[in-house]
Amino acid sequence: MDLLKKSLSNAINNILRNKLINFLCLGIISFTLLTLGIFNYISYNLEIFTHNFSKNxxxxxxxxxxxxxxxxxxxxxxxxxxxxxxxxxxxxxxxxxxxxxxxxxxxxxxxxxxxxxxxxxxxxxxxxxxxxxxxxxxxxxxxxxxxxxxxxxxxxNIDWAKKVLYIKKFISITGIFLSGILFFVSVFIIYNVIKLNIIYRKEEINILQLVGATDWYIKFPFIIEGALMGLLGGIIAGILLIILIKLIPSYSDFIINILKDIISLKKIPLKILIRLLFFGTIIGLISSLFSLKKFFKK
Amino acid sequence: MIGFYHVYKQYVKESYAIYDINLSIEKGEFYFLTGASGAGKTTLLKLIYKEELPTKGQILIDSVNINLIPRKKLYKLRRKIGIVFQDFKLLYNRTVYENIAIPLVVRGYRKSYIDKMVKNSLSLVGLNHRKNYITSHISGGEQQRVAIARAIAGNPIIIIADEPTGNLDTELSIEILKIFEKINNNGITVLIATHDNNLIRMFSKKTIELKQGKLISSPTKEKQQWIY
The missing domain is CATH 3.30.70.3040 (Alpha-Beta Plaits)
Structure with a gap:
């Protein structure tokens, strides 16, 4: 518990210490997750539409x-x-x-x-x-x-539903493809940010190793840092998605009016928001683990 | 306590930093490790705490062949050894207390125990009054004493120091060596690398001498030769 508390405070300090680089990194993670969220949301709406259609x-x-x-x-x-x-x-x-x-x-x-x-x-x-x-x-x-x-x-009378299902499938595949690319970009960027933080604290890590700290004791704060960065990225992406969905009706009345009869935009379901947080944390964890693995191999 | 058996260390081809060292360091003794710059003193110390691996040969510490210790278990060896560096290797943005507490914190000890051990270490090096000072705000001599206090805080069985007086004037150097003597009086084996012959003469302790990576003299050299 102490280690977790300490690691969390270390991680927050590190994020605040290298503000520019960490905020840039957060921006990219948020963008990745926002893209994922948008495609997820569209897919969710089409799913509801086809479901409603199936009633008839x-x-x-x-x-x-x-x-x-x-x-x-x-x-x-x-x-x-x-x-x-x-x-x-x-x-x-x-x-x-x-x-x-x-x-x-x-x-x-x-x-x-x-x-x-x-x-x-x-x-x-x-x-x-x-x-x-x-x-x-x-x-x-x-x-x-x-x-x-x-x-x-x-x-x-199912042709319409079939077409919508194709569109949904296409959107899902495009979403997965784009998110996949952005996922790798995010992992690469967090990987490098954590690497920079490790280099920045190399002296401290060296001291900890010399006084008998276990590898896990040293690695844990960096893992927490990566996960925290991913989680924050997920939270930001979630907030942006909510704002975006709220803004669409006010700025694109024309399009919405056309689509209104076909698709009525629903509130973002909790499962999409949870998914964003989960993926964010996973991206952060994977990146920091890669970075640490390389450093500790030396 | 520490045994070197035909130990070689080579960084570049055809040049040995350490060449066929056979050495035995007895428990509870005080040793100076001497030799000119580049004689291999630092390399020999690094081999002891496994910062470097020998190219050839075996090293035993407290009856454990350290060549066989996997990377993940290295912390067990490091916890037996207190290390003091010429450049102190302190965390300068932290307090004296925090620096000394590091070896205890990483072991996961309770706060009350850490407080007690840090207090004991500070008393031994005479720095109780600087406990809450930021390390960068104290003098070089005091910083070296903090490094020594940190080395002994974890209750090691061996203290090794690499040129601990290298950055200090004679008066402070004597003070620092007296602290090491005190530590040795508590039964801890002390090995200090230095090229300051005046200090070695002043303290008249056992001496291990290196020249171009080879062992020139050692209190146990003859015994080792007899073994091999």
């Missing part, structure tokens, strides 16, 4: 004409077993004809030419609205049913 997804599957009733029943019971499905409504060929006639009575004469109902039997599926990642699962579920031999065609 309905799928109608039309059976081939020669399909036996037994096969249809088997297919329906298979679909009902899925956890995604809320309701399955079966419409026989006759029911389809009746429904057609009730909607378009003036077209009754067309049907007089047919002995049997010309409409295919179908099932209408309504989906549950509970799970967060429902859309992806629904899409793959629908594709599964479509692959069945007894299905002739389908009618699904």
């Amino acid at each position: 997804i309905e799928a109608i599957f039309y059976f081939k004409n020669d399909v036996k009733e037994k096969e249809i029943k088997a297919q329906i019971s298979k679909i009902r077993k899925s956890l995604l499905v809320d309701e399955v409504i079966y419409k026989s060929r006759d029911e389809a004809e009746t429904s057609f006639l009730s909607q378009f009575p003036e077209l009754k004469y067309i049907l007089t030419e047919f002995d049997k109902s010309p409409f295919p039997s179908s099932i209408e599926i309504k989906f549950k609205q509970e799970e967060s990642n429902l859309t992806t699962k629904i899409i793959s579920f629908i594709e599964d049913i479509e692959g069945s031999d007894i299905i002739e065609s389908k009618q699904v």
Whole structure:
């Protein structure tokens, strides 16, 4: 506990001692984490959008004409077993004809030419609205049913959701890629800042080694320093992200008005902020450990 | 206490800083390590606290072959040895107390114990009145006494000093050596590297002499030759 307290106070002193270099370093970590945060936030909003969209997804599957009733029943019971499905409504060929006639009575004469109902039997599926990642699962579920031999065609209002999912995927990959590059830049910079601090305190470290300090006793303050710098970077990035989200509606009314119907910007969820703090600390820890490893190897 | 067995140290090819040293330093004794500049005194001391590794040969300290001590366990050896440098190696922005307390703090001792040990060390070097002074605000002679107090604070079994009087005038040098004598009287082995022959004559202690890395004379040299 004493060592932790001492290391923490040493770390704060070091950060304040080399203000310019440490603040520059903090700026870069914050920028990295802010980028990560922005992409995370956009991705989160698109996820919510696709989830909301999934509430309205309905799928109608039309059976081939020669399909036996037994096969249809088997297919329906298979679909009902899925956890995604809320309701399955079966419409026989006759029911389809009746429904057609009730909607378009003036077209009754067309049907007089047919002995049997010309409409295919179908099932209408309504989906549950509970799970967060429902859309992806629904899409793959629908594709599964479509692959069945007894299905002739389908009618699904899911293309929009599919497109949004692609955009979300693209944004996530771009975010990970950019954050990855910035992550390495941050690690490199903290690594060098810690290295400078080690060189600055080389004499002190040498004295500590000569009087019998363990390696860990010497390393700990630097590790804390790196972690603290990362954590501070995370806090700054979080604050900047909150401010940014608040500022967007006031400065880009036009764009927001266009997007408003599609995506409504939500409050930043706590998990994104925690993620920023976590990644910041990890960046700091990794960098300081690398720096120390190199120094203590000598 | 300290044994050198055919120890060589080479920094550059075909030139030895230490050449085939066989030496035994007895427990509780006071030794001067002498020789001209570049004779290998500092290298020999550095080999003892493993700041340098021998090119060849074995060094035993307190019955432990220090060649076999891994880097991570080096602190155990360093805790047995108190080291005093010519340039003091103090933290000048800290107080006298803080400097002396370092070897105790790194061992994780309690504050009350640290206070007691620092007080004892300060009494031995006669610096109680400077306890709370910032180290850069005291004189060179006092700074050297702080370095000695720090060396003894951790209760070492050996004290080694590299030219501890090199930056001091004769009067202060005598004072410093008297402190080392006091320390030795408490049963601690003392090894002081110096090229000041006047001081060596004045204190008439056992002397180990080096010349160009070779052992010229030592109280135990004949014994060592008999062993090998």
